[in-house]
Amino acid sequence: MRPSLRTLAGLALAGFLVLPLLPLVAWSVARGWRFPALMPDQVSAQAWTFALSSQAGVLASFATTTLIATATTLLALLVGLPAGRALGLYRFRGRGLVLLLLLAPALLPGIAVVFGLHGILLRLGLAGTMPGVILAHLIPVLPYMTLVMTAVFARFDPAFEQQARSLGATPLQTFRSVTLPAIMPGLMIACLFAFLVSWSQYLLTLAVGAGRVQTLPLLLFSFASAGRNDITAAIALLYILPGLLILAVTARRITGRGAALTERLHP
Amino acid sequence: MLRSLATLLLLSTAALADTADGEALKAMSWDQIVDKARGGTVNWFMWGGSDTINAYVSGYVADRLRADYGITLNRVPITDAADIVNQVLSEKEAGVTDAGSVDLIWINGENFRSMKQADLAFCGYTDLLPNDALVNWDNPAIANDFGVPVDGCEVPWNTVQFAFAHDSAVVTDPPRDIASLLDWIKANPGRFTYPAPPDFTGSAFLRHVLIHAAGGPDSLLGPFDQATFDTTAAKTWAILNEIEPFLWREGATYPTTVTQLNELFANGEVDFSFNYDPAQFGLAVQAGTWPETTRSFGLTDGTIGNTNYTLIPFNSPNKAAAMVVQNLLLSGEAQLEKAKPEVWGAAPAIEVARTGPEVQDGLAAIKTHPSVVPAADLAKAALPELQADWLTAIEKGWAENVGN
Numbered sequence: 043m044r045p046s047l048r049t050l051a052g053l054a055l056a057g058f059l060v061l062p063l064l065p066l067v068a069w070s071v072a073r074g075w076r077f078p079a080l081m082p083d084q085v086s087a088q089a090w091t092f093a094l095s096s097q098a099g100v101l102a103s104f105a106t107t108t109l110i111a112t113a114t115t116l117l118a119l120l121v122g123l124p125a126g127r128a129l130g131l132y133r134f135r136g137r138g139l140v141l142l143l144l145l146a147p148a149l150l151p152g153i154a155v156v157f158g159l160h161g162i163l164l165r166l167g168l169a170g171t172m173p174g175v176i177l178a179h180l181i182p183v184l185p186y187m188t189l190v191m192t193a194v195f196a197r198f199d200p201a202f203e204q205q206a207r208s209l210g211a212t213p214l215q216t217f218r219s220v221t222l223p224a225i226m227p228g229l230m231i232a233c234l235f236a237f238l239v240s241w242s243q244y245l246l247t248l249a250v251g252a253g254r255v256q257t258l259p260l261l262l263f264s265f266a267s268a269g270r271n272d273i274t275a276a277i278a279l280l281y282i283l284p285g286l287l288i289l290a291v292t293a294r295r296i297t298g299r300g301a302a303l304t305e306r307l308h309p
Numbered sequence: 310m311l312r313s314l315a316t317l318l319l320l321s322t323a324a325l326a327d328t329a330d331g332e333a334l335k336a337m338s339w340d341q342i343v344d345k346a347r348g349g350t351v352n353w354f355m356w357g358g359s360d361t362i363n364a365y366v367s368g369y370v371a372d373r374l375r376a377d378y379g380i381t382l383n384r385v386p387i388t389d390a391a392d393i394v395n396q397v398l399s400e401k402e403a404g405v406t407d408a409g410s411v412d413l414i415w416i417n418g419e420n421f422r423s424m425k426q427a428d429l430a431f432c433g434y435t436d437l438l439p440n441d442a443l444v445n446w447d448n449p450a451i452a453n454d455f456g457v458p459v460d461g462c463e464v465p466w467n468t469v470q471f472a473f474a475h476d477s478a479v480v481t482d483p484p485r486d487i488a489s490l491l492d493w494i495k496a497n498p499g500r501f502t503y504p505a506p507p508d509f510t511g512s513a514f515l516r517h518v519l520i521h522a523a524g525g526p527d528s529l530l531g532p533f534d535q536a537t538f539d540t541t542a543a544k545t546w547a548i549l550n551e552i553e554p555f556l557w558r559e560g561a562t563y564p565t566t567v568t569q570l571n572e573l574f575a576n577g578e579v580d581f582s583f584n585y586d587p588a589q590f591g592l593a594v595q596a597g598t599w600p601e602t603t604r605s606f607g608l609t610d611g612t613i614g615n616t617n618y619t620l621i622p623f624n625s626p627n628k629a630a631a632m633v634v635q636n637l638l639l640s641g642e643a644q645l646e647k648a649k650p651e652v653w654g655a656a657p658a659i660e661v662a663r664t665g666p667e668v669q670d671g672l673a674a675i676k677t678h679p680s681v682v683p684a685a686d687l688a689k690a691a692l693p694e695l696q697a698d699w700l701t702a703i704e705k706g707w708a709e710n711v712g713n
Contacts, residue, residue, distance in 0.1 A: 073597035075574035084597065092360050099384070157399075164403040168411035199425040252396055252410040253354055253385040261357075265385040268358020269568040270596065 043130060063282070085306020089272035093280065095263040100261060100277055107241060107257040108284065114179040114240040115233050118187040121180075121270055122232065131200060141192075148185040156249045157182070170252035178250040179240040194228030230292045238285055292303035328629035329407035331431045338668045339439055342629045344380065344644040349630030350381040353619075354393045357386020358568070361592050365652050380630045390420045394402060397622045411623030412631045416463065417508070417617040418455040422697040424620065425462055431621040431628060432462040438632060440639035443659035451616050451692075453659065456696025463618035467647075470607065470614035470687040471513055474680070478602040480580050487612045489520035489705035495553045500580045502557035502564060502573065505712050506704040509565035513613060515587055515703055516695055519545045521610065526692050535697035542703070546710040553711065556629035563712065575599055580636045585615065587687070588654030591678030595651070603680040611690040616658055640670035650678040 069075065070089050072082030093100045125144075129137065147155075159178060160169055168174030203226070204217045222229075244259040250259070258281050266274045328334060328345050337345070351374075357363060364548045371382040387393060393414055400409050416424070435441050444465055448454050451465050451470065478516055484490040494501045504511030520526045522544040528537050553560030557579050564570045567584065569700045574582035575598050584590065595601040619638060621631045637643055641664035644657040654677065677683045 074600075075597075076600070077578070088596075092364075097364050098360070099367070099386075121331065160399065161403055164400060164405060166410070168429055169400075194567065245399050250597045253393070254352055254383070254388060261386065262355040264388055265360075267566070267568060267596070268356075270358065270360065271598075272596070273360060 056145060058083040063279075066275045066278050069271050070279055072275075074273055075271075078204075086304030089270075089276040093258050099256060100258075100280065101282055103258050103261050104280060106255065107164045107173070110176055110179065110241040110255070110257060111237045111284075113176045114201075114234040115187075117176065118180055118183045118236045119229075119233065121184060122191050122236075123229075125188045126177055126193075128197025128230075129192040130189070130198065139195075144185050144188050146185075147181045151243050152182065156245055159246075160249045160252075165275040169250060172255055175251045175257075177244045179243055182243065182246070183236045183239050187232050190228060190232035191225075194225050194232070198224060207248045234288055237288060241284060244291045266281060271281055318691055322449055327407075327626050327696045329624065329626040331623070331628050332435065334632070335434055335437065335559060338454075340438055342437065342632060346378060346380060346391075346633040348379045349627045350383055350393070350448075351409065351417070351627055351630045351634050352385055353413040353634065354385045354390070354411050355664070356385050356388070356390070357384070358388070359592060359653075360596070361651075363646055364566040364708045369646050369652070370634070370637065370643065373643070374634060377637075378630075380633060382634065384682045390414060391423075392414050394420050394423050394429070394645055397424070397624065400624055401427070402428060403424060404707060406624050408626050409622050410626045411622045412625040413634060414620050414622065415617065416620050417615060417702060418694075419453045419697050420456045421463060421618065421620065424622070425457060425460075425484075429451060430462040431623050431625065434621075434632065435461040435464055438464065438636040438639065440636050440641075443639055443641065444662075445660040450648040452616060454618060455615065455694050456698075457699065459618070462622040465593075465616045466619050466638055467615050467655040468605060468614065468658050469588075469656065470563035470684065470691060471517070471583065471584040471585050471612035472605045472607050472682050472687060473581055473583045473711045474574065474587075474590045474599075474603055474605040476574075476577070476600050476602050477546070477579050477604045478600065479577070483581070486608050487517055490608075491548065491552060495555050497580070498555045499557055499559070501552075501555070502560075502579055504566055504567050504570050504571065504582075505563035506707050508564075510570070510585060512582065512700060512704055513670065514583060515545070515549075516613060516700070517608070517692075518644055519703060520613075520692060522548060522666055526611075526695075529695055530693060530700065533702065537705055538699070538706075540582075542706050542710075543704075546706065549707075549711045565567055571598070573662065579606045586655065587652070587684075588656075588678075591650050591654050591681040594678065599680070601680075605680060607682060607687040607690055611692040612687060613692045613694050614687075615694045637642055640672055641665055644668070644698050645671045648672055650675065650681065652677055654681055 068082065071085050071087065073086035075081075092098050096102075128134075129141065159181075161173045163169040163178065166174075168177065198221075202220050203216050206220045207213075209287065211219065242259060243257070244263065247255060247257050248260060251260075258277065258285035262274060262277050262281060263276060328349070334342055334345070353366070355366065363386065366382070366384050371384070374380040374382050393411055396413055397409060441464070444451060450468070453461055454463065473483065484493040503514045506512040506515055519541060520529060523529055523541040529541065546663055556563075557573065564573065567582075570579070570582050571593065574577045575593070587605050589600070590605050594601060594603050619635050621628055621635075625631055639659060641659065642665075644659055645654040645668050647655050648657055657672065663670060
């Protein structure tokens with residue numbers, strides 16, 4: 043009884059995730075699909091031909107978006123890993139305040155900060171540049187990174203590190219052989235979150251990038267708002283690709299368990 | 310990481326061949342300007358919703374710029390030029406006077422007025438462009454953008470005239486003037502709607518009703534007049550409130566953009582769409598979005614025409630290259646290319662008689678898309694565009710009296 047119920051639930055979940063994508067696939071190859079027709083009049087590759095042509099800028103934009111999301115993730119990791127360790131392992135004065143400040147960008151609506159931010163970056167000469175957009179993306183990305191890493195380190199037992207050090211390992215060796223394997227699954231999840239949060243930014247990119255940094259969400263919206271369902275669908279399918287890819291690559295690793303993880307909260 | 314960030318920073322600024330000083334350019338000859346322009350990059354912010362227009366700009370125009378001048382054209386797709394006006398304005402407020410992010414904008418109407426009023430446009434250079442000679446600046450419809458004098462602050466690109474589209478398989482005999490359109494709406498409940506202002510196209514439809522209510526455009530031309538507006542507007546709101554229960558969804562809601570109206574039309578939920586640029590009808594049919602039986606028409610009491618332009622912001626760092634782009638866009642060859650229905654189908658903004666024989670023959674040989682009413686037919690009954698102040702008053706009045 044139990045396995046079949048689980049299979050059913052799994053199938054339902056998969057269907058729930060996949061079904062909304064099917065109309066996208068149909069739209070991307072549809073030519074003349076009007077109400078009340080159930081199927082498109084004709085099947086055509088015109089949307090894909092356009093989306094993949096160099097003139098459309100979709101591929102260039104794909105590269106830009108990947109670069110920005112990757113850079114944002116790596117930068118966030120530089121800050122989020124030590125911050126998460128400090129917040130997860132130690133009790134210190136003002137810890138609640140730090141957590142609140144870290145959460146603030148996730149709680150505040152983006153539109154409230156975006157215009158002030160544009161002004162600041164403009165004065166710094168960073169508006170309309172890729173570094174400017176990466177900096178701006180760090181604002182919504184850092185809370186995710188830090189909070190996930192805080193949760194990871196809250197279950198981390200530093201006694202394992204002390205053991206390694208007492209056996210003569212250097213700090214770097216300790217990190218590589220003890221700490222990193224233990225936090226790897228959590229680290230993967232944090233990076234996945236960070237990448238996808240940056241990948242899906244629209245408003246921040248539009249305002250800070252001043253239209254010159256063309257990420258995929260901007261391009262997608264430009265066609266969606268012009269009523270080109272076929273091209274929008276083709277770009278949308280390209281858009282979800284990295285998310286699926288990263289998930290497929292990391293799925294196995296994020297379920298792993300490390301020896302240095304304890305189930306209880308470390309004091 | 311720091312090093313790659315620094316590289317990124319360098320990459321993003323190194324490409325600028327700085328020609329921010331517009332006054333210096335105005336003192337130069339065209340050959341000198343072209344020399345300055347070589348190797349430059351132009352960030353052209355334009356509505357990006359049509360793949361064919363995009364392909365014309367990123368293909369034909371960009372290829373010629375690269376081949377002839379070594380200029381890189383970076384087409385920046387946008388959804389609303391008003392956002393870009395605000396962007397240039399915030400750059401000005403932040404003191405960015407020579408390193409703006411926008412080099413060229415596709416613009417007209419209220420957005421042009423905003424830019425001109427706030428001194429955001431680079432002005433007084435258009436006579437330097439060799440192809441400026443092809444422009445008939447004596448034509449008031451070219452020299453004035455929605456009633457605002459152009460004053461050398463922008464360069465015409467296309468002329469358009471408002472037209473209606475219908476599916477000839479559904480509506481065989483569409484109404485040909487506003488009065489009979491209003492009757493048709495009442496006789497066919499739920500089959501008509503218009504985008505709510507301030508949508509550009511919805512606002513243009515309103516002006517046709519306003520001109521109808523005024524009994525012709527004459528009393529509405531010239532600067533804004535509150536007394537005339539009050540009487541005419543009252544009649545207009547009465548007409549629009551009278552037809553409201555007969556509109557799509559009984560007028561409880563309106564489409565907010567012309568894109569939504571186009572989608573309603575494509576799906577047969579309403580029987581008419583309309584556009585300032587009738588070439589869009591042909592493009593929609595070619596894209597497979599609209600039925601092949603789509604036809605379009607003007608009104609016997611006239612439809613409003615206007616011109617759209619390209620403008621260089623005051624703080625563009627690539628003014629020389631942007632001027633070369635504008636000059637190329639004005640050339641007979643480029644205007645002919647975009648007049649081809651499979652490319653765009655846009656009517657030229659230049660005086661055809663002033664172009665060379667090849668361009669003239671090419672334009673004469675063009676057969677407009679069957680779904681697009683020929684510009685010459687529309688031109689037989691043309692209405693002038695009202696000044697921008699009227700537009701603001703109409704849009705505000707509609708929201709208070711009809712769309713409430």
